[in-house]
Amino acid sequence: MSNGTFEPRLVGFLCNWCSYTGADLAGTARMIYAPNIRIIRVMCSGRVDPQFVLKAFREGADGVLISGCHPGDCHYKEGNYKALRRHRLLSKMLEQFGIEKERFRLEWVSASEGTKFQQVCNEFTEQIRKLGPLNLHQNGGRHEQGQA
Amino acid sequence: MSKAKPKVAFYWCSSCGGCEESIVDLAEDILKVVAAVDIVFWPVALDFKKKDVEAMPDKSIAVSFINGSVRTSEQEEMVHLLRRKSQLVVAHGACAHLGGIPGLANFWNKDTIFRTVYQTTASTDNPDKIVPQEKSDVDGHELTLPRFWDTVHSLSQIIDVDYYLPGCAPPRDLIINAVTAILEGKLPPKGSVLAPNKSCCDDCDRNDTKPEKLAIKEIKRPHEVLLDPKTCFLAQGIICMGPATRSGCGERCIEGNMPCRGCMGPTDQVYDQGAKFLSAFASILETNDEKEIERIVSTIVDPAGTFYRFSLPSSILKRKRMEAVK
Numbered sequence: 001m002s003n004g005t006f007e008p009r010l011v012g013f014l015c016n017w018c019s020y021t022g023a024d025l026a027g028t029a030r031m032i033y034a035p036n037i038r039i040i041r042v043m044c045s046g047r048v049d050p051q052f053v054l055k056a057f058r059e060g061a062d063g064v065l066i067s068g069c070h071p072g073d074c075h076y077k078e079g080n081y082k083a084l085r086r087h088r089l090l091s092k093m094l095e096q097f098g099i100e101k102e103r104f105r106l107e108w109v110s111a112s113e114g115t116k117f118q119q120v121c122n123e124f125t126e127q128i129r130k131l132g133p134l135n136l137h138q139n140g141g142r143h144e145q146g147q148a
Numbered sequence: 149m150s151k152a153k154p155k156v157a158f159y160w161c162s163s164c165g166g167c168e169e170s171i172v173d174l175a176e177d178i179l180k181v182v183a184a185v186d187i188v189f190w191p192v193a194l195d196f197k198k199k200d201v202e203a204m205p206d207k208s209i210a211v212s213f214i215n216g217s218v219r220t221s222e223q224e225e226m227v228h229l230l231r232r233k234s235q236l237v238v239a240h241g242a243c244a245h246l247g248g249i250p251g252l253a254n255f256w257n258k259d260t261i262f263r264t265v266y267q268t269t270a271s272t273d274n275p276d277k278i279v280p281q282e283k284s285d286v287d288g289h290e291l292t293l294p295r296f297w298d299t300v301h302s303l304s305q306i307i308d309v310d311y312y313l314p315g316c317a318p319p320r321d322l323i324i325n326a327v328t329a330i331l332e333g334k335l336p337p338k339g340s341v342l343a344p345n346k347s348c349c350d351d352c353d354r355n356d357t358k359p360e361k362l363a364i365k366e367i368k369r370p371h372e373v374l375l376d377p378k379t380c381f382l383a384q385g386i387i388c389m390g391p392a393t394r395s396g397c398g399e400r401c402i403e404g405n406m407p408c409r410g411c412m413g414p415t416d417q418v419y420d421q422g423a424k425f426l427s428a429f430a431s432i433l434e435t436n437d438e439k440e441i442e443r444i445v446s447t448i449v450d451p452a453g454t455f456y457r458f459s460l461p462s463s464i465l466k467r468k469r470m471e472a473v474k
Binding site: 082092 | 431
């Protein structure tokens with residue numbers, strides 16, 4: 001954040017076989033998209049432990065993206081279905097923590113969909129820009145205790 | 149010529165008293181404990197005061213067993229005092245270990261809790277909207293109360309903790325093993341949870357009835373169905389925290405035909421018990437259809453409160469986002 005303008009910090013967990021390759025395609029094709037996402041490559045979207053998502057939010061992410069192969073295309077057959085189930089349940093739980101479900105996104109991006117990756121990053125960045133910062137990194141810290 | 153007996157203190161913070169009961173429940177074994185140690189502070193049972201503790205030399209108490217979570221300035225002061233006076237501090241029970249049931253207050257804050265408790269509950273009659281004040285003036289005398297925090301903490305978030313005795317309340321065997329280990333000086337590395345490091349399912353009698361592949365089509369709550377007393381709860385569609393919970397409790401709930409609620413906390417390999425359970429549970433829902441997944445998820449009442457029933461303050465998120473508490 002500089003000059004008082006809010007730049008969303010996004011973390012993206014991308015599967016090795018489809019989405020990371022799709023993001024790589026967006027890069028090699030020199031597509032221009034919002035630079036707000038920090039990409040972490042995982043072997044499968046089913047590898048994304050909900051602890052990773054919570055930790056990303058806790059440490060300052062304003063939004064978290066999980067991206068994997070399209071349904072039916074998972075390299076490990078059904079890792080992406082597990083990611084889908086976890087995403088829906090975790091989204092519901094995050095709302096109970098006051099974290100809007102728009103901040104946690106699941107997308108299917110294949111290796112050939114560089115354009116879709118570009119579009120997802122742009123949309124997600126704008127969506128989070130509208131929502132504003134999450135301000136979670138100090139949530140529940142000792143500093144609150146001074147407040148009556 | 150007898151050596152001085154080691155001094156032991158017991159203290160309670162935000163707790164229900166069940167952990168004190170767990171000491172009393174040692175029954176005749178407590179006599180062995182009493183014979184081996186000097187209890188120098190135990191507000192629930194003995195008439196020692198704070199000033200008596202203050203008068204002791206630093207590190208003169210061999211071990212303090214502290215139960216309850218920490219949510220007021222008074223509790224903070226007392227645990228700091230006991231830490232200073234003690235060689236070892238044991239977090240006794242789920243509340244001190246993880247934050248426990250009182251930790252569920254982290255879905256709220258001080259203002260919303262006071263509003264509910266002192267104003268809006270059906271049985272409250274408080275037309276002047278009086279709430280406890282840290283300082284109040286009564287007939288020229290100033291009365292004070294401890295500060296009540298927005299956030300409930302586990303003990304190790306406030307002071308250095310040497311060992312953890314998990315459970316709500318900790319089972320008798322674990323307490324006796326811990327006391328024996330301390331008296332004999334045979335302690336595991338600092339920071340250890342004094343219980344087996346395997347999951348509740350590992351020791352569960354119903355493990356044999358668990359199918360090769362668990363698959364849940366409908367989620368049921370214990371009061372909605374007749375529970376089979378022999379079959380794995382997850383196989384019955386009941387949320388059971390066993391897979392994400394540490395063993396050592398003696399499966400008392402399971403024996404009572406109720407699913408595990410997770411009071412023993414996670415095993416050493418897991419940081420966030422609720423997230424890990426969510427991960428396991430979502431993966432055994434028996435459908436790949438998006439709409440059907442959403443339908444099943446919508447039938448889970450209060451996932452956060454269920455998965456973090458005993459561990460919210462020590463979880464990764466610790467509490468509900470302050471700005472979102474209304």
